[in-house]
Amino acid sequence: MILELADIEIHPGKQTEFDSAIVNGVQNAISKAKGFRGYKINKGIESPERYVLMVFWDTLENHTVDFRGSELFTQWRSIVGPYFASPPKVEHFDLLAKSD
Amino acid sequence: MILELADIEIHPGKQTEFDSAIVNGVQNAISKAKGFRGYKINKGIESPERYVLMVFWDTLENHTVDFRGSELFTQWRSIVGPYFASPPKVEHFDLLAKSD
Numbered sequence: 001m002i003l004e005l006a007d008i009e010i011h012p013g014k015q016t017e018f019d020s021a022i023v024n025g026v027q028n029a030i031s032k033a034k035g036f037r038g039y040k041i042n043k044g045i046e047s048p049e050r051y052v053l054m055v056f057w058d059t060l061e062n063h064t065v066d067f068r069g070s071e072l073f074t075q076w077r078s079i080v081g082p083y084f085a086s087p088p089k090v091e092h093f094d095l096l097a098k099s100d
Numbered sequence: 101m102i103l104e105l106a107d108i109e110i111h112p113g114k115q116t117e118f119d120s121a122i123v124n125g126v127q128n129a130i131s132k133a134k135g136f137r138g139y140k141i142n143k144g145i146e147s148p149e150r151y152v153l154m155v156f157w158d159t160l161e162n163h164t165v166d167f168r169g170s171e172l173f174t175q176w177r178s179i180v181g182p183y184f185a186s187p188p189k190v191e192h193f194d195l196l197a198k199s200d
Contacts, residue, residue: 003142005152023197031199042103042193045160052105052193060145093142093152097123099131 001037004063006053007089008080015048018083022051029076030055035062049085060092101137104163106153107189108180115148118183122151125179129172130155135162149185160192 010018026039035058044050057063067073110118126139135158144150157163167173 002145005142019196026197038199040198041196042105043196045102045192045194047191050191051196091147091150092145094145096119096141096143096151097126098140099138 001056001058001095002060002063003093003095004053004055004057005091005093006055008051008053009085009088010049010051010083011085012049014083015043018051018080019043021080021083022053025076025079026053026055029072029079030067033062033067033070033072035059035066053088063092101195102157102160102163103193103195104153104155104157105191105193106155108151108153109185109188110149110151110183111185112149114183115143118151118180119143121180121183122153125176126153126155129176129179130167133162133167133170133172135159135166153188163192 008022022041026041030036030039037056037058039056040054042052042054044052055063057067108122122141126141130136130139137156137158139156140154142152142154144152155163157167
């Protein structure tokens, strides 16, 4: 399993609308994708326009190839894209260690 | 509970040493701090010098005041600091939503 970490910056003052949009987009688009395993959505405390979306996938290609090449990606971006102040910064990670 | 997200960039070629150092530092310093609730350490796939450390704390102040003002912080930085290529970027987050 790998972690997708998407660092998102939205337009100021749109937090309440975006809170609904991102949950909608994850639940109705991303979570239906092949290899999807789970998610967390985090809201910035110091930076209230910053959101960090974590999505767990079986493989890197489930995100970068299967999801991004699918209609679900188009749906996802149509739901959340209008709020983005800049393109999200997205990278992937392996888990090195965690607490029990 | 809040999430501390520390974005760490280390010197190239030091991954194997740093893998041990960061686990050591979290287990022997951070995890002994007041308000510590858990952690994950993630290693970059696209950016092999990038690590994202996630620490869960009861309150923001448990990290920013209690931990950073304690001897445990000095211990932590003495273990991992030599590997840092630049100061880690650290911010805090509230959880908006997650999968079941």
